[in-house]
Every structure is written in structure tokens, then in C-alpha cells.
Amino acid sequence: MCDAAFSRREYLKMMAASTAVPALMQTRLRAQTAAASSDDARMAWWRDARFGMFIHWGLYAVAAGSWKGTPTPKAGEWIMNDLKIPIADYETLVGRFNPVDYEPRAWARLARSAGMKYVVITSKHHDGFALWDSRVSDYDVMATPYTRDLLKPLAEACRAEGLHFCTYHSIMDWHHPDYLPRRAWDTRPESSANFDRYVTYLKTQLKEIVDGCDPAVLWFDGEWENTWTHERGADLYDYVRGLKPDILINNRVDKGRRGMEGLNREGTFKGDFGTPEQQIPANGLPGVDWESCMTMNDTWGFKTEDHNWKSAATLIRNVIDTASKGGNFLLNVGPTAAGRIPDASIERLEAIGQWMAVNGDAIHGSTASPIGAVPWGRATRKGATTYLHVFDWPADGRLQVPLTSRVSRATLLADPARTIRIQPADTGVTLQIDGPAPDMVASVIRLTI
Numbered sequence: 001m002c003d004a005a006f007s008r009r010e011y012l013k014m015m016a017a018s019t020a021v022p023a024l025m026q027t028r029l030r031a032q033t034a035a036a037s038s039d040d041a042r043m044a045w046w047r048d049a050r051f052g053m054f055i056h057w058g059l060y061a062v063a064a065g066s067w068k069g070t071p072t073p074k075a076g077e078w079i080m081n082d083l084k085i086p087i088a089d090y091e092t093l094v095g096r097f098n099p100v101d102y103e104p105r106a107w108a109r110l111a112r113s114a115g116m117k118y119v120v121i122t123s124k125h126h127d128g129f130a131l132w133d134s135r136v137s138d139y140d141v142m143a144t145p146y147t148r149d150l151l152k153p154l155a156e157a158c159r160a161e162g163l164h165f166c167t168y169h170s171i172m173d174w175h176h177p178d179y180l181p182r183r184a185w186d187t188r189p190e191s192s193a194n195f196d197r198y199v200t201y202l203k204t205q206l207k208e209i210v211d212g213c214d215p216a217v218l219w220f221d222g223e224w225e226n227t228w229t230h231e232r233g234a235d236l237y238d239y240v241r242g243l244k245p246d247i248l249i250n251n252r253v254d255k256g257r258r259g260m261e262g263l264n265r266e267g268t269f270k271g272d273f274g275t276p277e278q279q280i281p282a283n284g285l286p287g288v289d290w291e292s293c294m295t296m297n298d299t300w301g302f303k304t305e306d307h308n309w310k311s312a313a314t315l316i317r318n319v320i321d322t323a324s325k326g327g328n329f330l331l332n333v334g335p336t337a338a339g340r341i342p343d344a345s346i347e348r349l350e351a352i353g354q355w356m357a358v359n360g361d362a363i364h365g366s367t368a369s370p371i372g373a374v375p376w377g378r379a380t381r382k383g384a385t386t387y388l389h390v391f392d393w394p395a396d397g398r399l400q401v402p403l404t405s406r407v408s409r410a411t412l413l414a415d416p417a418r419t420i421r422i423q424p425a426d427t428g429v430t431l432q433i434d435g436p437a438p439d440m441v442a443s444v445i446r447l448t449i
Contacts (some may be wrong), residue, residue: 049117054332065303077301084185102339108157115356118164128175164216172222237270284325291328312351324378326368362387393437414438
């Protein structure tokens with residue numbers, strides 16, 4: 001029962017077929033098996049994707065990390081909270097948000113060429129500003145000089161490029177008069193707020209997004225405040241699934257997230273996948289769906305002075321590391337207020353795309369490593385094929401692989417004609433590969449088992 005390859009669905013099916021289990025329990029187990037199979041069908045595309053683009057975009061891109069000469073010490077999209085900007089003052093950004101350089105098809109093409117399979121954009125962040133024409137709010141893109149929906153064109157562009165379109169939506173809302181608790185710097189009286197009324201507003205906006213853009217995932221955030229309860233989270237999960245039965249919803253809809261690790265606490269919490277933030281779990285989490293979201297620099301929203309960019313090599317290895325542990329990697333870009341993805345982000349995505357063009361088969365549709373931790377890199381698997389991602393190329397050309405299954409063929413994805421000799425060893429196999437590494441970041445060897 002400890003074998004990570006033995007899924008909950010398979011276990012339920014075995015138990016449901018057992019004559020040793022009472023009839024009533026068998027009926028319940030069969031129902032659970034059917035539900036698990038349905039969940040597998042919903043999750044199939046997402047599990048196959050392994051790599052997606054996160055987009056944090058909103059009014060905070062106008063501020064770009066500073067307010068009246070004072071920089072925010074944290075992430076750009078939190079500037080309203082971090083610098084305690086009054087609502088009326090923050091609202092002045094609406095008149096300055098005019099993304100005339102926005103080209104949704106170019107964004108979608110950039111994601112596709114990087115090897116990404118889905119895009120998640122902030123429909124509404126914590127500041128409450130909506131990127132679409134909301135019928136229940138004037139605090140949206142229609143109040144800006146741009147006066148056009150930003151979500152639907154990206155949804156159409158993603159589908160044209162073969163990508164799944166998804167949206168991030170904040171439960172927390174610093175702007176709405178009925179959201180509670182108030183921030184310490186918000187002078188509006190709490191007595192005038194009605195949180196139930198806010199939840200109705202939240203659901204109405206979500207229905208607008210589902211009806212108008214048909215997202216494949218609703219990615220929630222801002223669930224940690226005490227006004228948001230498990231009961232409200234479970235209700236919202238069921239509500240959204242009622243709007244679109246096959247939609248995927250992350251675990252931040254409910255109260256089951258275990259801090260920034262993002263993985264589930266014990267309990268019957270709602271959510272289809274865990275959400276580690278700015279980290280990749282050391283050992284993954286066998287049997288659980290999860291997705292690590294990460295910035296390219298230190299900030300989610302655009303911040304002019306944040307130049308602490310991760311290298312393309314680091315990001316490529318993060319993609320590999322996540323896939324080798326059975327997870328997805330959601331990599332962020334923070335467009336400017338004008339609607340341009342920063343050049344530094346584009347350069348890194350293009351480098352990732354060049355690597356993925358050669359080695360993407362070792363990522364898309366893969367499952368976790370079958371050989372555990374190895375000193376020279378990582379591994380992924382697809383059925384009877386194991387992919388070795390070699391970070392540290394052996395100086396003597398001898399790669400020790402702790403794989404007990406018989407290997408019938410070994411091929412370099414970047415150089416299929418190069419000969420690789422397979423030699424049995426006491427603890428697996430040894431691959432003898434003459435010549436230098438074809439890729440200094442990660443050279444991939446396909447093993448046919």
C-alpha cells in the first residue's frame with residue numbers, strides 16, 4: 001500500500017471488488033471509485049501539461065513598486081496594503097492604466113513557444129480591481145482609458161495557440177465595502193459591511209468569468225483571513241463546480257493549505273491540487289496533485305527596481321525538478337501597465353523554449369522519477385520510458401543509474417546518433433557516453449525499459 005504508483009482509485013476498485021467487504025461498504029466504495037475516476041478524467045490535461053504561465057497584472061503595475069517616491073518593501077501587487085494607501089488615493093491609478101501595447105496573441109505565442117500548456121491570469125487581485133467588464137462593479141477595466149475587456153481576448157488567443165486559459169481570483173478584497181476584516185489603515189466603519197453580501201458579489205463575478213471566458217482552472221488566493229471559513233470554502237468550491245463541472249480549483253478555495261508549502265493539511269478540505277509558493281517540495285508528495293508557483297525575480301506584479309532575476313538555467317532546472325517529483329511548475333510574468341512583458345522575462349522564456357523544443361517530451365505527460373534521488377540530476381518517466389536529466393555530466397563519460405529494470409536502448413534527445421553503451425552494474429546500469437554534454441544546463445537521455 002506504500003507504493004506511490006498504487007493510486008487511490010486502484011485501491012478503491014480493489015476493495016469494491018472484494019467479497020470480504022460488506023455489501024453496503026462495497027456500494028460506497030464503488031461510488032468513491034467512480035468519483036475518483038471522474039476526478040482523474042478532469043485532471044488528465046493538467047497532469048499532462050506540467051508547465052504553465054502565471055500572469056500578475058493590474059493597477060499595481062502603474063505604481064510599479066513605489067508610491068510618491070516611497071518604494072514598497074515587498075511584492076509590487078501588495079503595494080496598497082504595504083504602504084497603507086487610502087482607497088481614494090489608490091483609485092487614482094484607474095485613470096492611468098492604459099495598456100495600449102497589450103497583444104494577447106503575442107503573450108499566448110510566447111507561452112506556447114516556451115513549452116507551456118496553460119496560462120493563469122489575475123482576473124482580480126487583492127486590491128479588488130477587475131480586468132473584465134463586470135456588471136456588478138464600476139471598479140474595473142471599463143473605468144480606465146483603455147475601456148476594453150482584457151480577459152476574453154487572452155482566452156481566445158490561448159485557445160488559438162492550443163493553450164488552456166485559466167484565471168486567478170482573490171477571495172480577499174481591500175476595496176469592496178462589504179469585505180471584512182478591514183485593514184488597520186481603512187477608515188470605513190466595519191458596522192456598515194455585510195460579509196454575506198460580499199460573498200454574493202464574489203460569486204456573481206465568478207459566474208461572469210466562467211460564462212464569459214470558460215476558464216479551465218479557477219485559481220483562488222487570499223483565503224487565510226478569519227472571515228473565510230471552511231464552510232464558506234466548501235460552498236464556493238461546490239458553487240463553481242456547479243457552474244462548470246469539469247473545472248479545476250486549487251486548494252486555496254478552502255482552509256486546507258499548509259502555509260507557503262501550499263500542500264494539504266489533514267482534513268476534508270476542498271481543492272483539486274496543492275499550491276507550494278516560491279518553493280519546490282524536497283521530495284514531492286506521491287499520490288497528490290500539486291503545482292509550484294514561482295516568480296522569475298522577487299515580485300509577482302511589475303516592479304521597476306526588481307532586477308534580481310533567476311537565470312534561465314535555474315528556471316529550466318526548476319521545470320525539471322518539479323516534474324521529477326510529480327508536480328506542475330507555474331512560472332510568473334508581471335507585465336507593465338502599458339501591457340508589455342519585461343524583456344528579461346521574454347529572454348528567459350525564449351531560453352526555456354529552446355530547451356523544451358528538444359527535450360519537452362521528457363516533461364509533458366511525465367510522472368515522478370522511478371529511481372529516487374541521484375547525484376547527477378533528475379529523472380522523469382512516461383510508461384516504459386525513463387528520462388535522465390543530467391545536470392552534472394560525468395567527466396569520464398560513465399553515468400551510474402540505479403535502475404534495476406533491463407534497459408534495451410539509450411538515446412540522447414539532443415544527439416540521437418551518438419552511441420551510448422549500456423553495461424549492467426551491481427546497483428543498476430552504467431551508461432558509457434563518449435564526448436561532451438550536448439546541453440550544459442540539462443542533457444536528457446531516453447531509456448527504453
